[in-house]
Amino acid sequence: MNTTKTYKKKRFWAGILLAQFLLFYSFSKLQIVVAFFEKIFEFQKKIHQILFSWIPFSLGDLLYVLLGILLIYLIIKLFKKKTRSNSLFKILIVLNIIYFTYQVFWGMLYFQTPIIVKLPKTEVTLEVRKALALEYLEKSKTTRKLVKEDKNGVFVIKDLNAIQQEILNQQKTLPTFITQKNSSDINSFKPSLFGKTMSFTGILGYYNPFTAEAQFNAELPSSYLPFTLSHESAHQLGFAREQEANFIGYLIGVHSKNPELRYSTEYFTLKSLLNSMVDEDEAFVKMTLENYSEEMxxxxxxxxxxxxxxxxYLDDFFGFTNNLFLKSNQQEGSITYSYFIDLLVRYKRINP
Known part of the structure; x- marks a missing residue:
């Protein structure tokens, strides 16, 4: 009798999970429903930041650790005959809760109206990208002279909190024709508890949709870090697509009065432009690299x-899995820069 009840419960929760897949897939096709989830995001983000931002460590990472321990425990019990059926039943419940919460808090934002439809169409030619690369080379050279260095002559950040505050301030200056999302005065940037591991994965930062925390790898070189924070802050604003978060991060940093944030943004933009054309004109890329300033x-x-x-191996594994995740959410793969470059070129047409 108990075996029959457990079997029916497993079928029920497996059916609920499948129904969720179909339901949220249907929701993703309806912009009015997606817009509703955008409002839910704004509400939960504000509440979560008020509740969790004051905690000095990443609560989201702690939740991931506890969840991982729970799932490992249940998976181990799957191998024991007496507890196998009940463990599978519990795993299905946990997966249902996680999937539902993720989709309501974050997943549906991947299906917002793309930023690109708000910008004028233009041809993204090789010559246009070359001109922009040279422009950002000169900008990077100039701004690089304004930042501090360590004893080895490498750019080093002196006040990370000032950069974080500047990012929050710059969110308020984003063009209204691109976004009218609500900015926040709450600093919810947190160094990841997995920083040492992240360094081996190629992951620079991530947004935790369950706690609204922007996680970053504190071990990153200073040239990476300010733009990484800016990128993650774009996720906090509600931009789920990776390349759109890059573009919003660009808008946040490129006009900043903080030279550390501005340099990291200009340098990221230059590298992205060069990456976009390395297969088309390798000689130009090499020439540009040779023309970096000594500091750069x-x-x-x-x-x-x-x-x-x-x-x-971790870098290869996470690069592969991240690629699959991006494509499953209708994004380009992690090594593709064309969408960000497309947004950049279109924006520069109206804001040279």
Missing amino acids: KRDRLNEKKFVAEHQG
């Missing part, structure tokens, strides 16, 4: 050293 060359060497020291 030291920063580039420091980045390459960081990457070389943290390459391995």
Whole structure:
């Protein structure tokens, strides 16, 4: 009798999970429903930031650890005959709760109206990208002279909290024709508890939709870090697509009065432009790299050293899985820069 009841419960929760997949898939096709989930996001983000931002460590990471322990415990019990059926039943319940919460708090935001439809159409030619690369090379050279260095002549951040506050301030200056999302005065940037592991995964930062925290790897080179924070703040605003978060991060940082944030943004933009054309005109890319200022060359060497020291199987694995995740949410893969570049070129047409 108990076996029959447990079997029916498993079928029920498996059916609920499948029904959720179909329901949220249907929701993703209806912009009026997606807009409703955008409002839910704004409400829960505000509440979660008020509740969790004051905690000095990442509550979201702690929740991930506890959830991981729970799932591992239940999976281990699957291998025991006496507890197998009940453990599978509990796993299905946990998966249902996680999936539902994720979709309500975050998942549906991947289906918002793309930013690109708000910008004028233009041809993204190689020559246009070359001109922009040279523009951001000169900007990067100029701004680089304004930042501090360590004893090795490498860019180093002196006040990370000032950068975080500047990002929050700059959110209020975003063009209204691109976004009217609500900015926040609450600082909810948190160093990830998994920083050392993240360095081996290629992941610079991530947004936790369950706690509204923007996580970052505190071990990153300073040239990466300010733009990474800006990118994650774009997720906090409600931009789920990775390349759109890059673009919003660009808008936040490119006009900043904080030279550290501005340099990191300009440098990211330059690198993205060069990456977009390396297969089309390798000679131009090499020439541009050779024309980096001596200060920028030291920063580039420091980045390459960081990457070389943290390459391995985890990097390959997370790069592969992240690629699958992006594509499953109708985004380009993680190594593709064309959408961000497309947004950049279109924006520069009306804001040269």
